[in-house]
Amino acid sequence: MNEMTKLSGLTRATGISALHEGYMPGFGNDFETEALPGALPEGRNSPQKCAYGLYGEQLSGTAFTAPSHQNERTWCYRIRPSVKHSGRYEKIDVPYWATAPNVDPDVISLGQYRWNPVPHSDQPLTWVTGMRTMTTAGDVYTQVGMASHIYLVTQSMQDDYFYSADSELLVVPQEGRLRFATELGVIDLEPKEIAILPRGLVYRVEVLEGPARGFVCENYGQKFDLPGRGPIGANGMANRRDFKTPVAAFEDRETPSTVTIKWQGQFHRTRIGHSPLDVVAWHGNYAPVKYDLRTYCPIGAILFDHPDPSIFTVLTAPSGVEGTANIDFVLFRERWMTMEDTFRPPWYHKNVMSELMGNIYGAYDAKPNGFAPGAMSLHNMMLPHGPDNTAFEKATHDDLGPEKLDNTMSFMFETRFPQHLTRFAAQEAPLQDDYIDCWDSLKKHFDGTPEGNWD
Numbered sequence: 001m002n003e004m005t006k007l008s009g010l011t012r013a014t015g016i017s018a019l020h021e022g023y024m025p026g027f028g029n030d031f032e033t034e035a036l037p038g039a040l041p042e043g044r045n046s047p048q049k050c051a052y053g054l055y056g057e058q059l060s061g062t063a064f065t066a067p068s069h070q071n072e073r074t075w076c077y078r079i080r081p082s083v084k085h086s087g088r089y090e091k092i093d094v095p096y097w098a099t100a101p102n103v104d105p106d107v108i109s110l111g112q113y114r115w116n117p118v119p120h121s122d123q124p125l126t127w128v129t130g131m132r133t134m135t136t137a138g139d140v141y142t143q144v145g146m147a148s149h150i151y152l153v154t155q156s157m158q159d160d161y162f163y164s165a166d167s168e169l170l171v172v173p174q175e176g177r178l179r180f181a182t183e184l185g186v187i188d189l190e191p192k193e194i195a196i197l198p199r200g201l202v203y204r205v206e207v208l209e210g211p212a213r214g215f216v217c218e219n220y221g222q223k224f225d226l227p228g229r230g231p232i233g234a235n236g237m238a239n240r241r242d243f244k245t246p247v248a249a250f251e252d253r254e255t256p257s258t259v260t261i262k263w264q265g266q267f268h269r270t271r272i273g274h275s276p277l278d279v280v281a282w283h284g285n286y287a288p289v290k291y292d293l294r295t296y297c298p299i300g301a302i303l304f305d306h307p308d309p310s311i312f313t314v315l316t317a318p319s320g321v322e323g324t325a326n327i328d329f330v331l332f333r334e335r336w337m338t339m340e341d342t343f344r345p346p347w348y349h350k351n352v353m354s355e356l357m358g359n360i361y362g363a364y365d366a367k368p369n370g371f372a373p374g375a376m377s378l379h380n381m382m383l384p385h386g387p388d389n390t391a392f393e394k395a396t397h398d399d400l401g402p403e404k405l406d407n408t409m410s411f412m413f414e415t416r417f418p419q420h421l422t423r424f425a426a427q428e429a430p431l432q433d434d435y436i437d438c439w440d441s442l443k444k445h446f447d448g449t450p451e452g453n454w455d
Ligand SMILES: O=C(O)Cc1cc(O)ccc1O
Pocket: 307, 308, 309, 345, 346, 347, 349, 351, 355, 366, 379, 385, 386, 412
């Protein structure tokens, strides 16, 4: 039997298991959860009258006719149908949250770029006003591509709610702690964890510990999924049981409130008289989820050579072209390096995909200097990059015993689409003008002899 608890105004069921308090384990599972006993209809979706006088409502995350292994939807049993949480919309400006296509003729996106951590300002900023778009790619109108953002949040949303009709959001905190009070339950999030907020899900973001800064990948396309493991088999990388979806939680609160909707790159606000977080029970497989990056089990080379970074894919959002992702979310975390006679850091390369990286903590092996926690870099489509001079020197002269890469957690949003810098990224954010100088001192070692000149 569930117990009831009150958490930031939300009533939720607890006691499912001490191990997963407040959350249910699994990725893409068909979950069922109720904050009041008997609120969920059994064996059917639409009884003539729902228990407790609730309304039944379906939230569709894929087309009704999507193949069954991809089909996602959730049935909600709520105090009011969502249409009562909506009304006449007024357009509002959210100037720092940009959406593709967003090609600024005054901005040059072709290049290798790196930014220091974007500093907090004195201004109180919420999840919506504190979102700073760095790059956009693809096209929201045709539901392809993505945007990368930095969030700087110091203020909780009060009687104020948000949802994105354009996208699902992958949230990667770097500093501070946030609470996502959503229609389907509560997710608390801190650095070393990530969360996925599905398209269309209404939520409010509270600051548990501020200031909060982190990275967001806004996915306009098909949803993030776990990559196939191929010959790796049934285990390793991200394991399904380590993903956690919140149990049902609801508010029965009548108070003047606002709901902001991101729709086709524009923001609209409506005023309502109650909290829209009124889902008492739900079942389905379209739901928010969080994941602890420390449970990611990296698999790599154990004799020689540096594998492609796809070996570290946590989540992949398909593009429709097999093997070519709209977005891969890739994690470079602590691991052992044991490869013999190998240049161990990332090789020098040009990539048809574009690579947006961020540092969560520690140092990244290819860039021991200048890429601090909170920093971001962009190596755009077909633009050459690789280890800086310090990393090259170390890697070519080190004794190659087993070495633990410790205190390191960086990630990459890799997309098949070129990324365009926003005006904010090009002109306001702390761009490192001298970034490309990090390759300046790479020497010529060729002297015509097979040994080369390593002096
Ligand atoms: O450029 C980078 O640092 C990211 C990266 C890491 C790696 O191990 C291999 C290829 C790659 O693009």
